[in-house]
Amino acid sequence: MTDVTHNQTIKSDAKPNSNAKKAVAAASIGNALEWYDFTIYALFAVYIAKNFFPGGNDTVELIKSFLAFGLGFLIRPLGAVVLGVYADKAGRKAALFLTIMIMAAGTLLIAIAPTYAAIGIGAPMIILAGRVLQGFSAGGEVGSAAAFLVEHAPEGQKGKYAAWLQASMAFSNIIGAFVALAVTSLLTEDQVGDWGWRIPFILGLLIAPVGLWMRRSLDETPVFKAEFDKQGKTAEHAPLKEVFVNYGGALLKGTAFSVLWAASVYVMIIYMPIYVQRAFGFTGSQAFIAALIGNSLMAVGCIVAGAVSDKIGRRLTLAITTTVLLIAIHPLLWWLHHSPTLSTLITVQSCFCVMVAGVVGVAPSALSEVFPTHIRSTGMSLAYNISTTIFGGFAPAALTWLGTTSLGYSAPAWYVSIAAVIALFAIFKMSDNKKTA
Numbered sequence: 001m002t003d004v005t006h007n008q009t010i011k012s013d014a015k016p017n018s019n020a021k022k023a024v025a026a027a028s029i030g031n032a033l034e035w036y037d038f039t040i041y042a043l044f045a046v047y048i049a050k051n052f053f054p055g056g057n058d059t060v061e062l063i064k065s066f067l068a069f070g071l072g073f074l075i076r077p078l079g080a081v082v083l084g085v086y087a088d089k090a091g092r093k094a095a096l097f098l099t100i101m102i103m104a105a106g107t108l109l110i111a112i113a114p115t116y117a118a119i120g121i122g123a124p125m126i127i128l129a130g131r132v133l134q135g136f137s138a139g140g141e142v143g144s145a146a147a148f149l150v151e152h153a154p155e156g157q158k159g160k161y162a163a164w165l166q167a168s169m170a171f172s173n174i175i176g177a178f179v180a181l182a183v184t185s186l187l188t189e190d191q192v193g194d195w196g197w198r199i200p201f202i203l204g205l206l207i208a209p210v211g212l213w214m215r216r217s218l219d220e221t222p223v224f225k226a227e228f229d230k231q232g233k234t235a236e237h238a239p240l241k242e243v244f245v246n247y248g249g250a251l252l253k254g255t256a257f258s259v260l261w262a263a264s265v266y267v268m269i270i271y272m273p274i275y276v277q278r279a280f281g282f283t284g285s286q287a288f289i290a291a292l293i294g295n296s297l298m299a300v301g302c303i304v305a306g307a308v309s310d311k312i313g314r315r316l317t318l319a320i321t322t323t324v325l326l327i328a329i330h331p332l333l334w335w336l337h338h339s340p341t342l343s344t345l346i347t348v349q350s351c352f353c354v355m356v357a358g359v360v361g362v363a364p365s366a367l368s369e370v371f372p373t374h375i376r377s378t379g380m381s382l383a384y385n386i387s388t389t390i391f392g393g394f395a396p397a398a399l400t401w402l403g404t405t406s407l408g409y410s411a412p413a414w415y416v417s418i419a420a421v422i423a424l425f426a427i428f429k430m431s432d433n434k435k436t437a
Contacts, residue, residue, distance in 0.1 A: 106133030147373075
């Protein structure tokens, strides 16, 4: 997915040794916990709405809660700029540690926030502050983590290594679904509403010791070290300026492609457990069981898709998987609407997760190849977070409202279809990196 102005292959002296494997393990665990912290909010949005955004109407309360969810995305471009530039100047390892600590701080605020009944308007303000910190952290996560994985990967395996970024996100969804299933199954509805919803956020604080471990045990990527030694740490190194001045076309293509990356994950994976409860009458336990099974398939599918892209190229892999998703999403949602059984839900959610894996498993390596080493984290962070802010962050709120219009149950399918069409235009403009990744 190399831009026409940049036909540079990502070089690495890394070999498939213990250092590379440790880098994959550390980045994957850190990324999984970070995304768990960021997305667990969506799974418990109904309970957060009642405790912090009272409005006398369930739909109004939920929309307010999802708007707070979306606020975390408005701040992401700022996090992308600040943390992306920091990663290109100070290194991937330093940036990953910083993103984890900021995410932990935001999660702590949400976990301990007093309710609206206790302190009034201050309660939602604390929730919003927590979401701002989480959004700022998440803004720098994808660029830094993807660069870290790609730059540690052996030649010919960068797709498979980078795919762990999205596989770990699937693991975070598995953890989230499992925790949500446990909380909603073991506690009564009143207990979950009163205090049980805090348990997942408290568990999410485990991210802090992982960050400390990563800081002590990981090595900087050999590619970044080589680039740092070649260019030196000079005041003239301005990654943000260079991205806009010299790589504007790459940024545009990367952003257009990332529209589907964002929409598919936040609509078909994160929002779906809430959506099927409201639109089709499934219980929370049923929705979380389907999510648990689907995300297990997604984790495996991401690695398979990344490995396939190492063999046949990023563009061909993405073109096939995006087209399949575009064709299949409407009939699958139609089937669920006309057969709202648990077996149908599990089948449909599993298909969604496999299709999404085919796209997002390739996305990190594909996007990383747009930008050279010295601006890679900045460029990737910007491209991904611009599209995620627009198409991902406010998707739950938008779809909650669109579900009340004439689009009805099919609103998510149309939303993702539009994103897929935009992404296909970008994919067909990409250069293919078959056997050069």
